[in-house]
Amino acid sequence: MPTPPAYALVATDLDGTLLRPDNSVSARSRAALALAAAAGARHLIVTGRPVPGIRALLADLAYTGLVVCGQGTQLYEAEVEGGNGRLLWSVALDREAADTALGKIEAEAGAVFAAVDQDGVDGVTLIEAGYRMPNPTLPAQRATSREALWERPVIKVLVRHPELGDDELAAVARGAVGDLATVTMAGPGTVELAPHGVDKGTGLAAAAELLGIGAGRTVAFGDMPNDLPMFAGSGHRVAMGNAHPELRAAADEVTLSNAEDGVAVVLERLFGTGGAPVGTGIAPDPSLV
Numbered sequence: 001m002p003t004p005p006a007y008a009l010v011a012t013d014l015d016g017t018l019l020r021p022d023n024s025v026s027a028r029s030r031a032a033l034a035l036a037a038a039a040g041a042r043h044l045i046v047t048g049r050p051v052p053g054i055r056a057l058l059a060d061l062a063y064t065g066l067v068v069c070g071q072g073t074q075l076y077e078a079e080v081e082g083g084n085g086r087l088l089w090s091v092a093l094d095r096e097a098a099d100t101a102l103g104k105i106e107a108e109a110g111a112v113f114a115a116v117d118q119d120g121v122d123g124v125t126l127i128e129a130g131y132r133m134p135n136p137t138l139p140a141q142r143a144t145s146r147e148a149l150w151e152r153p154v155i156k157v158l159v160r161h162p163e164l165g166d167d168e169l170a171a172v173a174r175g176a177v178g179d180l181a182t183v184t185m186a187g188p189g190t191v192e193l194a195p196h197g198v199d200k201g202t203g204l205a206a207a208a209e210l211l212g213i214g215a216g217r218t219v220a221f222g223d224m225p226n227d228l229p230m231f232a233g234s235g236h237r238v239a240m241g242n243a244h245p246e247l248r249a250a251a252d253e254v255t256l257s258n259a260e261d262g263v264a265v266v267l268e269r270l271f272g273t274g275g276a277p278v279g280t281g282i283a284p285d286p287s288l289v
Contacts, residue, residue: 005039007219007270009211011204011230012263014047014054015135015187016223017240021259023137025061032264032271039271044068044207046200046220046230048186050117050155051076051087052124053138058085066210070117071184071194071226072203073155085121089206092119093195095150097180098157101193102146104176105159109169113160114146119153131160134189157181157193166191170225184226185244192226201229208233219270221255221263222247238266 010033012018020026033043046068047054054069058078067076070090078085098116106112113131118124125140126149127133133140143149149157161169170185173193177183181193208218220227220234223243231237231250239251240262248254255262 005036005041005271007041007217007236009042009044009208009213009218010036010267011044011046011218011220011234013200013222013224013227013230014045014049014057016242016258017221017227018045018263019057019258020261023135025057026261026264028261029264030061032261032267036267036271041271042211042213044204044211046072046204046207046227048190048192048200048226049138050074050123050125051085051121055085066207068200068203068207070155071182071186071192072198072200072229073194075203075206076121087121090119090155091195091198092153093156093181093193095154098154098193099146099150101173101177101180102157102159104180105173108176109161109164109172111162112169113162114149115140115158116149116154117156117158119155123152123155130162131158132189134187155194159191159193160189185224186226187224199229200226201233204230204233219266221266223258238263 018025048071050070051074063078067078069076074090075088076085077088102114115125115127115131126143127140128143128146166185170183170191173183179196182196182199184192186192215233216235218234219236220230221238223240225244225246227247228250237251239248239254241257255266
């Protein structure tokens with residue numbers, strides 16, 4: 001009987017992690033994920049993107065099974081046939097609380113620009129005047145006013161400031177919002193408000209429970225502070241070479257950047273041959289690239 005892999009679940013963020021800077025998944029990364037699958041490990045995407053923002057990618061990867069979306073607010077089951085899937089559950093952000101939270105942030109930092117990800121498999125991203133999408137390849141629609149942001153249920157709010165940097169804005173937001181929402185920084189120009197107590201860690205835990213896989217058998221890959229809760233619930237934590245300093249500090253090891261197929265480098269080592277042993281906390285040898 002074959003020996004089960006040390007890590008039964010490979011949890012990967014998308015932007016800045018599995019995806020290269022051009023939003024593609026390289027042939028090397030695809031091969032490394034196939035190597036892990038052949039060893040008996042499951043791939044779990046854990047992303048801040050809502051369901052509509054990942055469907056095309058899932059089809060391109062021929063990905064089936066569970067996906068944690070929207071910073072842990074959505075658990076989606078993907079199916080390749082016909083491109084269909086189903087939303088197993090979602091957690092909406094109270095819209096009155098969200099509007100209040102934005103007001104509190106503006107009272108501290110001045111006017112901000114906001115956007116929302118609507119709930120549901122067909123929800124849209126609405127952006128108010130002045131908001132600029134960090135990733136222009138993702139679809140968005142203009143809202144006529146801030147009030148229009150709340151016309152349908154939402155899973156999270158995205159906030160930008162005309163002057164403050166991401167770290168400073170996230171710190172101000174955490175101090176102002178309190179328990180109205182969970183504040184996280186998900187990427188350059190991406191400070192977000194999610195339902196209080198909901199994050200990538202809660203999403204990963206729910207998916208792992210359904211899959212019957214314990215936290216200790218999960219290897220997680222990420223690049224931004226929103227991946228910290230996912231790291232907390234994983235047995236081995238890998239930060240990308242391009243990762244935020246907070247995530248690098250919490251990692252067991254730092255791999256190469258997303259532009260250099262850092263995820264593939266580690267998976268080849270874990271599920272293939274050669275390389276430094278797991279748990280050494282050292283960056284992989286560049287000669288493995």
